[in-house]
Amino acid sequence: MKNLLTVKNLSKKYSNSLKPALTKVDFKISEGEMVAVVGPSGAGKSTLLRCINRLIEPSGGSISFQDKNINLIHGYELRKYRAQIGFIFQNYNLQNRLSVLDNVLTGLLGQRSTIATTLGLWPKKDILMAKNILKDLGLEAYLYKRADMLSGGEQQRVSIARARIQNPKLILADEPVASLDPPTAKKVLEDLKKVCKEDNIAILINLHDVDMALKYADRILGLSSGKKVWDEKVEKTNKESFEKIYLKK
């Protein structure tokens, strides 16, 4: 598998905090690989994902995407980089007053003309693509419903559709199932796994639930107090691996 993302010595310190949120974290992700990041609350999982997308500016280290350093890119170049990366948020972050279809189309905002999309002019092929993705996820009945009329699980699946329409090389999912009940969480993770394997999209997913990480991920990254404690294939992880991050004093 071809390498997609390389993170080297990534550090982040917030100005209002004494402790760094991330300290010299490094790892690689290959195309079509599903990597789970596990660790207790405050381990730096969300910061890690937001730094990769540059929603948060790293304090140090480097991030290379397809062998290109993205630390110093700005403006149009940064927008083009972000357009290749889907982001799934814990609280879905849909536009509540827009329809499900419009929400999915927003995934293409970085790839289409700003003037056309501001005027609400979407190419027919985009609309068709959005409909097909929603159909594939079993959400075709909600096309024109307002996003806030859907249940939490349905909203999260809409956000998966929004990421999928980007035709991304990588999806960053920040605790996507933390607010969902177990059956819905299972459905969302199955959808993500399907996207990963069928479309060869790499996924870096933050998970609180170790069992879920073991079941769905190919590899697991253990994070504690902003530091990478271990990075192992699922088959190689054991009880001790998790004790290292959850029982660390």
Added chain:
Amino acid sequence: MKKYLNITIFFLIFSWALVETEVSLARFIKGLADIKFFLVEMWPPDFSEVSAVFPDFLISLKMAFFATLLGSIVAYPFAMLSAKTITKNIFLTTLFRLVLNVIRTIPDLLLAALCVALFGANPFAGAIALTFFSFGIITKLLYESLDSINEEPLRAISSVGGSWMSRIKYGASPIILPQFLSYCLYVFEINIRAAAIVGLVGAGGIGVWFNVNFDLGQYSKISSLLLVMFAIVTIVDYLSEKIRKKLMKT
């Protein structure tokens, strides 16, 4: 201790304001006594001129509508440029807020008198003065609302590579639009009253008739105009309250 200090400072400022504004209870009571004169003169209202001046009532309404519409259209992008949640460039937001403060510093009546000097004594001058006034209020209310919105849906737009315009169209606008329309209606209500006031300095509309009748001492005609004005304002207030409540629910 800090609480008592704050109360003391408050009373010191209050007392200072009382002295500086020459507040006098005796003068207030004397003024109240004169109100009897006006009430007697105003009663009964003389409606003989109302039908003749009704077109000027409509002109005031049209002035208020034009000013609210134009002011709000200009206010929308201005508020986006002034809101820190939308425009991440601190230099730009500070600059636009400064420009806005300058506009809001000019008193309404001075603005109306200035417009009369520039464009002549006609409703256009009043409408332009009210447009600046509407623009100032709506921009301020809107950017303050934008500064307190949940930024996460905006981050979702940024995360897919959305531009500044995309953040406005697909991030901020769906959230803020009901509030924006509510502010427009509120300012329209204010503008109806303000349209009568700017007429006092010759900027057209019904205010001109208030001025003329006041100068001629025809207080019974003023009371009839006030009653018609009251009816118009009440109807507009009622309708706009209904619309605003509906908007806030969506």
